[in-house]
Amino acid sequence: MGQYERHKIIVDIVQQQQNVPINTLIELLNVSDETIRRDLIALEKKGQLRRVRGGAVYESPTTNAYDISDRIKKKQREKEEICREAAKLVQDGESIAIASSTTAMAMGKYLAQKTDLTVVTNSIFLANQMSSNQSNHVILTGGTLWNEEQHLMGTLTKLSFSQYRVDKAFISVSGITPDDGLTEYTEEEAELLKTVIKYSKSTILLLDYSKFNVIAFHKIADWDEIKEVVTDSNASKKDVEAYERMGIRVHRAQRQ
Numbered sequence: 001m002g003q004y005e006r007h008k009i010i011v012d013i014v015q016q017q018q019n020v021p022i023n024t025l026i027e028l029l030n031v032s033d034e035t036i037r038r039d040l041i042a043l044e045k046k047g048q049l050r051r052v053r054g055g056a057v058y059e060s061p062t063t064n065a066y067d068i069s070d071r072i073k074k075k076q077r078e079k080e081e082i083c084r085e086a087a088k089l090v091q092d093g094e095s096i097a098i099a100s101s102t103t104a105m106a107m108g109k110y111l112a113q114k115t116d117l118t119v120v121t122n123s124i125f126l127a128n129q130m131s132s133n134q135s136n137h138v139i140l141t142g143g144t145l146w147n148e149e150q151h152l153m154g155t156l157t158k159l160s161f162s163q164y165r166v167d168k169a170f171i172s173v174s175g176i177t178p179d180d181g182l183t184e185y186t187e188e189e190a191e192l193l194k195t196v197i198k199y200s201k202s203t204i205l206l207l208d209y210s211k212f213n214v215i216a217f218h219k220i221a222d223w224d225e226i227k228e229v230v231t232d233s234n235a236s237k238k239d240v241e242a243y244e245r246m247g248i249r250v251h252r253a254q255r256q
Contacts, residue, residue: 011043011049051217087107089230092116097169104126120141140152
């Protein structure tokens with residue numbers, strides 16, 4: 001059975017059952033655990049499902065390639081809440097790094113209202129937004145262009161981020177849990193985020209309510225490397241309190 005046929009079967013099952021354990025897919029397709037994990041990562045990148053601990057859940061159907069415009073539209077209100085709240089943590093004149101993500105996309109317009117910022121980012125979209133305020137100094141990293149996401153990735157991107165010691169960094173991840181820390185689906189994105197965290201004085205995590213209690217494939221960091229989280233108004237009190245007990249400062253945005 002080829003990869004194309006295997007992916008089609010996986011998507012069909014996940015859409016029908018909503019939540020499918022990895023072991024079920026391994027038995028059905030008669031392939032290794034590693035093969036299924038690679039398949040799920042690829043399908044998650046296309047927006048056809050979402051990986052969770054031990055399996056996959058139905059996200060939304062798409063017949064197109066992974067498209068940044070579609071991702072921006074998902075949970076748009078929550079992302080606006082998060083970025084509006086996160087921008088309050090930035091003071092005029094500070095240096096910041098922003099790792100590209102659809103959650104962070106809305107930050108550009110709020111940061112454009114600040115003055116004398118120095119901003120390092122691998123997002124072409126964010127760079128254009130923030131440069132509309134000519135008092136801000138915007139540094140776009142090098143790297144290989146990922147066309148659908150409109151951001152830069154790779155060795156040059158990590159090297160660019162490592163050249164600056166910023167006051168604050170803003171990142172998003174695919175999942176968090178109290179025990180497993182921060183995790184991401186792809187190795188390349190995980191390695192980039194590790195670099196961003198390493199070279200910033202303070203890292204602030206941006207994520208919507210659906211990322212709580214999710215474990216992705218690649219470990220990024222433990223909680224001793226992150227002290228602040230910004231989330232949306234849909235985040236449950238129970239989830240927020242679990243991190244506050246760990247000494248994490250959680251900013252939960254208010255609905256407007």
